[in-house]
Amino acid sequence: MTQATAYRAAIVHCLADPARAGLDASYAHYEDGVLVVADGQISDIGPAEQVLARQPANIQVLHFENKLVTAGFIDTHIHFPQTEMIASYGEQLLDWLNNYTFPEEGRFADPLHAKRVASFFLDELLRNGTTTAMVFGTVHKASVEAFFTESDRRNMRMIAGKVMMDRHAPDYLLDTPESSYVDSKDLIARWHNKGRQLYAVTPRFAPTSTAEQLEVAGRLLQEHEDVYLQTHLSENTQEVAWVKALFPERAGYLDVYDHFGLLGPRSVFAHALHLEQAECERMAATDSVISFCPTSNLFLGSGLLDLPELERHQVRVGLGTDVGAGTSFSMLRTISEAYKIQQLQQHKLHPLKALYLATLGGARALSLDDKIGNLAMGKEADFVVLDLHATPLIQMRMKNTHNLFEQLFVLMMLGDDRVIAQTYIAGRRQYRRN
Amino acid sequence: MTQATAYRAAIVHCLADPARAGLDASYAHYEDGVLVVADGQISDIGPAEQVLARQPANIQVLHFENKLVTAGFIDTHIHFPQTEMIASYGEQLLDWLNNYTFPEEGRFADPLHAKRVASFFLDELLRNGTTTAMVFGTVHKASVEAFFTESDRRNMRMIAGKVMMDRHAPDYLLDTPESSYVDSKDLIARWHNKGRQLYAVTPRFAPTSTAEQLEVAGRLLQEHEDVYLQTHLSENTQEVAWVKALFPERAGYLDVYDHFGLLGPRSVFAHALHLEQAECERMAATDSVISFCPTSNLFLGSGLLDLPELERHQVRVGLGTDVGAGTSFSMLRTISEAYKIQQLQQHKLHPLKALYLATLGGARALSLDDKIGNLAMGKEADFVVLDLHATPLIQMRMKNTHNLFEQLFVLMMLGDDRVIAQTYIAGRRQYRRN
Numbered sequence A, B: 001m002t003q004a005t006a007y008r009a010a011i012v013h014c015l016a017d018p019a020r021a022g023l024d025a026s027y028a029h030y031e032d033g034v035l036v037v038a039d040g041q042i043s044d045i046g047p048a049e050q051v052l053a054r055q056p057a058n059i060q061v062l063h064f065e066n067k068l069v070t071a072g073f074i075d076t077h078i079h080f081p082q083t084e085m086i087a088s089y090g091e092q093l094l095d096w097l098n099n100y101t102f103p104e105e106g107r108f109a110d111p112l113h114a115k116r117v118a119s120f121f122l123d124e125l126l127r128n129g130t131t132t133a134m135v136f137g138t139v140h141k142a143s144v145e146a147f148f149t150e151s152d153r154r155n156m157r158m159i160a161g162k163v164m165m166d167r168h169a170p171d172y173l174l175d176t177p178e179s180s181y182v183d184s185k186d187l188i189a190r191w192h193n194k195g196r197q198l199y200a201v202t203p204r205f206a207p208t209s210t211a212e213q214l215e216v217a218g219r220l221l222q223e224h225e226d227v228y229l230q231t232h233l234s235e236n237t238q239e240v241a242w243v244k245a246l247f248p249e250r251a252g253y254l255d256v257y258d259h260f261g262l263l264g265p266r267s268v269f270a271h272a273l274h275l276e277q278a279e280c281e282r283m284a285a286t287d288s289v290i291s292f293c294p295t296s297n298l299f300l301g302s303g304l305l306d307l308p309e310l311e312r313h314q315v316r317v318g319l320g321t322d323v324g325a326g327t328s329f330s331m332l333r334t335i336s337e338a339y340k341i342q343q344l345q346q347h348k349l350h351p352l353k354a355l356y357l358a359t360l361g362g363a364r365a366l367s368l369d370d371k372i373g374n375l376a377m378g379k380e381a382d383f384v385v386l387d388l389h390a391t392p393l394i395q396m397r398m399k400n401t402h403n404l405f406e407q408l409f410v411l412m413m414l415g416d417d418r419v420i421a422q423t424y425i426a427g428r429r430q431y432r433r434n
Helices: A048-053 A080-085 A093-109 A111-127 A142-155 A177-191 A211-223 A238-248 A251-260 A277-285 A296-300 A307-312 A331-346 A351-358 A361-366 A392-398 A404-414 B048-053 B080-085 B093-109 B111-127 B141-154 B177-191 B211-223 B237-246 B253-259 B279-285 B294-299 B307-310 B331-344 B350-358 B358-367 B392-397 B404-414
Strands: A005-014 A028-038 A041-047 A060-071 A073-079 A130-136 A157-161 A197-203 A228-233 A265-270 A289-293 A316-319 A383-387 A420-425 A430-431 B004-014 B029-040 B043-047 B060-071 B073-078 B128-137 B155-161 B198-203 B228-233 B267-271 B289-290 B317-318 B384-387 B420-427 B428-433
Touching: A005 A048, A005 A277, A005 A351, A005 A361, A005 B237, A028 A048, A028 A060, A028 A351, A041 A048, A073 A265, A073 A289, A073 A316, A073 A331, A073 A361, A080 A093, A080 A111, A080 A130, A080 B392, A093 A111, A093 A142, A093 A238, A093 B141, A111 A130, A111 A142, A111 A420, A111 B392, A130 A228, A130 A420, A130 B043, A142 A157, A142 A177, A157 A228, A177 A197, A177 A211, A197 A211, A211 A251, A228 A251, A228 A361, A238 A251, A251 A277, A296 A331, A296 B331, A307 A331, A307 B331, A316 A331, A316 A351, A331 A351, A331 A404, A331 B294, A351 A361, A351 A404, A392 A404, A392 B080, A392 B111, B004 B048, B004 B350, B004 B358, B029 B048, B029 B350, B043 B048, B073 B080, B073 B141, B073 B289, B073 B317, B073 B331, B073 B358, B080 B093, B080 B111, B080 B128, B080 B141, B093 B141, B093 B237, B093 B317, B111 B128, B111 B141, B111 B428, B128 B420, B141 B155, B141 B198, B155 B228, B177 B198, B177 B211, B198 B211, B198 B294, B211 B253, B228 B253, B237 B253, B253 B279, B253 B420, B279 B317, B289 B358, B294 B331, B307 B317, B317 B331, B317 B350, B317 B358, B331 B350, B331 B404, B350 B358, B350 B404, B392 B404
Parallel strands: A005 A060, A073 A130, A130 A157, A157 A197, A197 A228, A228 A265, A265 A289, A289 A316, B004 B060, B073 B128, B128 B155, B155 B198, B198 B228, B228 B267, B267 B289, B289 B317
Antiparallel strands: A005 A028, A028 A041, A060 A383, A383 A420, A420 A430, B004 B029, B029 B043, B060 B384, B384 B420, B420 B428
């Protein structure tokens, strides 16, 4: 066992979903807390005096002043190859894909390009306090190879997969059912459960895969019971109409995926803005997951997710940035726009619920809550040090807060990457703000 | 005449509304430009070689590398006393006023508090590149006195006014028709057209003024033909219903203001989200102005402004942050959310149109386009130096841009106060980023 380190600071982390457990039972907050990390895992947490009393007297203690320590953020939907095209002007989903996304993704045929972007992307996640993400590659096997190589180098717990896409895209981005099967299977063998890396079978979305390819996706899931599935669902009304036209024999968009066996507890569907009632129920019945991507949904004008409605159906929901349609790598910025989307629908998104969605809720959405998502003993020590004085405005505003919830809300509404003072991955500091 | 200074950089500024003049005729862009400032005014602008050829050989030339110079931003609606309550959780307009705003504004009975907040507020505007704003004080005369004192000290062109409010607020925030008349009149005498300061008659909104007080507001406008009027209009559907109940004898919300003579080319109405057709037409007929406040409209869940619809009616529109219901002092962040609000309605907000709204359009909205809003010769030299490498993400993304519009769009979507490298007020640098 390596030497343990104790981090002394204000600490908050989530214990349960506030919507189910109630606010009081859903978090722990230590104004003067200590987090102890050993061998990359959390070995103790609690009020400083209690924790230090049970640790060796000579334990190394690092103090963080005017900071708040919490679990690393979890981004349940993002495209690493779209990093360099974030903030592309003027289109809604389908035109945006054709005009910007596909040409950009074409560049990832070059493994050196893929490596360079993967490296920048992961550093940007760290800069924003995101320690785990569910990540799209491109159709190129090499893009995912590059991604996992860089992620493994940083020891980050990441889920990623090669895009499967055999129609309705430029030739240079198409695979085939056969090649996508072979490439995905090979990547699973090489990377799934290697270190902290995990694989997701990744058909882009129903319009860009033939029935044959969607069948292959289902087969890959059957052959590897603990791999994930990630795709898109009902983001845009034109897209929904298109899917219905492409698959007239199916009851609707979700039924296309359902038919090919793609639903289940490890299946994450980005967006799901325009679900019909029966689709909500089917999501719940199969324990499938929705990734809510606020900045993307607004940027592409896709629509407003009704979070309480999904909660009533007991559908698991995580937060996603969806870069490059999303406009920020920051989960704080993402929360800020999630709040606004709920306000437009006369719903309140409580800051503790928002923290839950960005941490433990994200871990539950990715079926990783036994490993990450909060700072419980035994979890992997992915955590962030939030700066309560990150900017002059935040520092001034903090003086006018009266409790933890107000502090969190200020960080969420006014915060960005500057709030992240440090990011730790499995107990090791991988980022420190200048 | 003081010595002239030349600033050499990429320069862009607006010449007209792109919606009227077309894109090409509505701006000037010099990739290698020079801006010359003398006596606080712009004395020359153009391509570097041409401008330098007609200036004295010994003129001081400051170079800005990887920067873009443009006119200072204009915020057409903001509340300085709400600075310390920005990001207050959970309410929509009317509850938000009662639970957060009124208690906070009560603190401005203390002139020292008012001075401290005004100072912080103005520095925050400078940090965000905002050089002119139309500003609410509180009901306390001293709040506006403190504001103008601090603004005058920085030589910023500001419009502000004392809130008039004689009902439906806590006693400690109420004035009377008589006292509001006397106080406003005195502030006009002391501050209107003193240096760069301008006064706005400021009834908070129809629900908090009696008919007697609104009549006083109209009288103040008649007695001082070049002062402004600022108030709120049709922000929230409950508010609209309340106004109709309070003034059943009027045809609608706007008609209340109209009846008391409060419409006109120097009258700025914040929000106006729920106007009826006839109200749009009346706004146009009286040449009244709307301040569009995207981050506030989303934060309070108030609604989505339809910008093209107002353009069809030829209503002048400026952008506002509406801090403290708005969530950012940054006009770039404000533009980003303006873009998203338009996307949700299937409208495109072009980056040049957005720049126009934040600069020359704002100046036109405030009838100040003879003095500020662009970098034309003779204008007051309020300008900002935007950093094309402000963050690692922006710097990386800039490499993937192909023209000015893409550059602007990246700054608008990914930018915040860090993009502002320097802010100049009447030719003098008042802010430089660390």
